[in-house]
Amino acid sequence: MALSTTVSQKKQIKRKAPRGFLKRVFKRQKPQLRLEKSGDLLVHLNCLLFVHRLAEESRTNACESKCRVINKEHVLAAAKVILKKSRG
Amino acid sequence: MADDNPDGDPTPRTLLRRVLDTADPRTPRRPRSARAGSQRALLERASSRRLSGQTKMIAKGRSHGARSIGRSAHVQARGHLEEQTPRTLLKNILLTAPESSILIPESVVKPVPAPQVVQPSRRESSRGSLELQLPELEPSTTLAPGLLAPGRRKQRLRLSMFQQGVDQGLPLSREPQGNADASSLTSSLNLTFATPLQPQSVQRPGLARRPPARRAVDVGAFLRDLRDTSLAPPNIVLEDTQPFSQPTVGSPVYHSLPCTPHTGAEDAEQAAGRRTQSSGPGLQNNSPGKPVQFLAGEAEEVDAFALGFLSTSSGVSGEDEVEPLPDGVEEAEKKMEEEGVSVSEMEATGAQGPSRAEEPKGHTQVTEAEGSQGTAEAEGPGASSGDEDASSKAASPKSASSTPESLQARQHHQFPEPAPPPGAAVLSSEPAEPLLVRRPPRPRTTGPRPRQDPHKAGLSHYVKLFSFFAKMPMERKALEMVEKCLDKYFQHLCDDLEVFAAHAGRKTVKPEDLELLMRRQGLVTDQVSLHVLVERHLPLEYRQLLIPCAYSGNSVFPAQ
Numbered sequence: 001m002a003l004s005t006t007v008s009q010k011k012q013i014k015r016k017a018p019r020g021f022l023k024r025v026f027k028r029q030k031p032q033l034r035l036e037k038s039g040d041l042l043v044h045l046n047c048l049l050f051v052h053r054l055a056e057e058s059r060t061n062a063c064e065s066k067c068r069v070i071n072k073e074h075v076l077a078a079a080k081v082i083l084k085k086s087r088g
Numbered sequence: 089m090a091d092d093n094p095d096g097d098p099t100p101r102t103l104l105r106r107v108l109d110t111a112d113p114r115t116p117r118r119p120r121s122a123r124a125g126s127q128r129a130l131l132e133r134a135s136s137r138r139l140s141g142q143t144k145m146i147a148k149g150r151s152h153g154a155r156s157i158g159r160s161a162h163v164q165a166r167g168h169l170e171e172q173t174p175r176t177l178l179k180n181i182l183l184t185a186p187e188s189s190i191l192i193p194e195s196v197v198k199p200v201p202a203p204q205v206v207q208p209s210r211r212e213s214s215r216g217s218l219e220l221q222l223p224e225l226e227p228s229t230t231l232a233p234g235l236l237a238p239g240r241r242k243q244r245l246r247l248s249m250f251q252q253g254v255d256q257g258l259p260l261s262r263e264p265q266g267n268a269d270a271s272s273l274t275s276s277l278n279l280t281f282a283t284p285l286q287p288q289s290v291q292r293p294g295l296a297r298r299p300p301a302r303r304a305v306d307v308g309a310f311l312r313d314l315r316d317t318s319l320a321p322p323n324i325v326l327e328d329t330q331p332f333s334q335p336t337v338g339s340p341v342y343h344s345l346p347c348t349p350h351t352g353a354e355d356a357e358q359a360a361g362r363r364t365q366s367s368g369p370g371l372q373n374n375s376p377g378k379p380v381q382f383l384a385g386e387a388e389e390v391d392a393f394a395l396g397f398l399s400t401s402s403g404v405s406g407e408d409e410v411e412p413l414p415d416g417v418e419e420a421e422k423k424m425e426e427e428g429v430s431v432s433e434m435e436a437t438g439a440q441g442p443s444r445a446e447e448p449k450g451h452t453q454v455t456e457a458e459g460s461q462g463t464a465e466a467e468g469p470g471a472s473s474g475d476e477d478a479s480s481k482a483a484s485p486k487s488a489s490s491t492p493e494s495l496q497a498r499q500h501h502q503f504p505e506p507a508p509p510p511g512a513a514v515l516s517s518e519p520a521e522p523l524l525v526r527r528p529p530r531p532r533t534t535g536p537r538p539r540q541d542p543h544k545a546g547l548s549h550y551v552k553l554f555s556f557f558a559k560m561p562m563e564r565k566a567l568e569m570v571e572k573c574l575d576k577y578f579q580h581l582c583d584d585l586e587v588f589a590a591h592a593g594r595k596t597v598k599p600e601d602l603e604l605l606m607r608r609q610g611l612v613t614d615q616v617s618l619h620v621l622v623e624r625h626l627p628l629e630y631r632q633l634l635i636p637c638a639y640s641g642n643s644v645f646p647a648q
Contacts, residue, residue: 016627030586032595033582034597042634046611049625052625
């Protein structure tokens with residue numbers, strides 16, 4: 001079952017930043033604030049780094065539990081740690 | 089022959105004619121070099137299609153533009169292998185027996201294109217073949233190309249119409265240039281066309297000169313049969329196009345208008361006479377493929393005016409059993425061509441359709457065309473009489489039915505179907521119902537989609553990045569977990585930025601706030617600056633936007 005529900009890995013990923021999406025999310029969250037022009041690029045950078053850290057942590061967790069596949073529990077545990085770290 | 093075109097300007101055709109008359113057709117090179125070169129240039133300038141027919145006939149081997157006749161002349165053009173010119177082709181054509189299909193003027197428009205699909209200039213070739221026989225009567229033939237010279241592409245169309253009109257004695261009103269001369273020439277052409285064409289006309293009685301009314305009658309009957317859905321119970325297929333067969337609605341409407349259709353039919357007759365001529369013979373004489381095409385095209389139009397029929401045609405069918413057939417057919421045809429049909433016309437056709445249901449059985453093709461139309465119309469008027477539907481159904485359900493049915497089914501699903509063909513209606517309604525049934529469920533699903541999808545679409549970008557960074561297979565539930573984490577992360581991010589901006593007394597979040605955030609997160613340290621991170625992870629385009637760089641002219645971008 002684990003194999004059937006695994007997601008195929010993509011070799012190529014797009015490097016473009018979803019600037020519109022980020023701006024929309026920020027506006028929805030904080031309508032009173034304004035985001036500068038290059039600000040969303042830095043937000044995107046921040047997200048990239050966050051996701052990167054999260055993936056690394058999840059991978060570590062999965063390898064520690066000797067699973068070939070990253071599980072939900074691995075991700076959950078990793079998220080706990082990384083979110084705590086990402087608090088400003 | 090020697091005289092130029094009445095137009096005044098020597099057209100390639102006239103020049104060719106002169107050359108033809110003077111030069112020896114058997115030696116294409118000689119005349120060609122002498123004058124063909126100039127004429128060739130002229131000819132080539134003119135659309136090859138336009139000239140193919142006429143030049144071939146005139147040049148008889150003097151070819152210049154159209155190679156459309158190449159197909160037949162290939163075999164014999166050995167002598168001029170290097171130059172498979174229309175001239176050689178024409179010669180071959182002259183030598184070989186001309187195909188009757190080509191020669192028929194009226195069929196040129198429709199039947200000729202069908203068999204000669206390969207050639208782009210079908211009309212010209214057909215006309216050329218027509219004119220091939222004409223050369224036998226040289227003086228007349230020379231006139232023919234001269235006549236055609238004036239209009240360029242329009243001549244092609246006009247020629248076919250012209251031929252038809254000539255045969256019928258209709259005035260050539262469409263020729264824009266040299267109308268006066270053209271008319272006189274056309275009259276002369278009439279003579280020329282008439283004699284050689286007769287043999288072909290005999291073969292294709294439908295294409296021969298016939299009174300327009302007669303042709304219209306056939307088509308009218310044909311259309312009426314189509315409309316008479318009630319008469320033909322086997323035409324269930326046509327009936328199927330009607331999702332709702334409610335005879336009650338159609339019949340009263342149908343019977344309500346007894347008189348008007350007749351008058352409208354007459355007017356429509358004349359108006360449609362021209363078109364019916366082209367369409368009639370096409371319908372009658374062409375292979376089923378043609379009527380199907382014609383029907384398909386007409387089906388849409390029929391639908392348009394079938395609607396009118398529904399509203400207007402009422403009670404006409406039952407009463408006009410005998411007369412309206414020809415009128416109705418013509419009208420139906422005309423309407424199909426001109427979707428904007430007057431109510432009177434529609435009524436007339438509707439009235440005539442049901443009455444004619446019985447007659448047109450003889451014309452299989454016509455009935456087929458009518459059947460498709462009739463289904464559209466029958467749906468409209470509601471096939472007041474069951475027999476009408478039955479007859480139309482019987483005639484139509486052939487190939488034409490499939491396409492017009494689909495068209496009609498969609499458009500006429502609202503129309504009530506006549507009661508008489510209950511069986512047909514049932515059958516027709518069955519396929520139509522599933523179509524209708526499918527539609528309602530669709531709109532429901534579109535409601536909740538727009539809300540979550542864009543957000544999820546944006547998040548999915550980062551989820552893919554997550555799976556890429558992980559370099560390990562992941563479960564789908566793990567990805568959903570990642571999405572939730574990202575949501576939480578964004579919330580935290582916005583809150584932090586708000587705090588930082590407020591701390592700086594600003595209402596706008598600036599890059600300094602972002603850098604402060606990253607520093608607090610531990611991503612930016614004294615060893616690793618923000619610029620380093622930008623260079624590491626972001627593509628070049630974003631790097632240029634974020635990191636100030638000095639450019640020529642003592643400018644720094646982005647400005648600090």
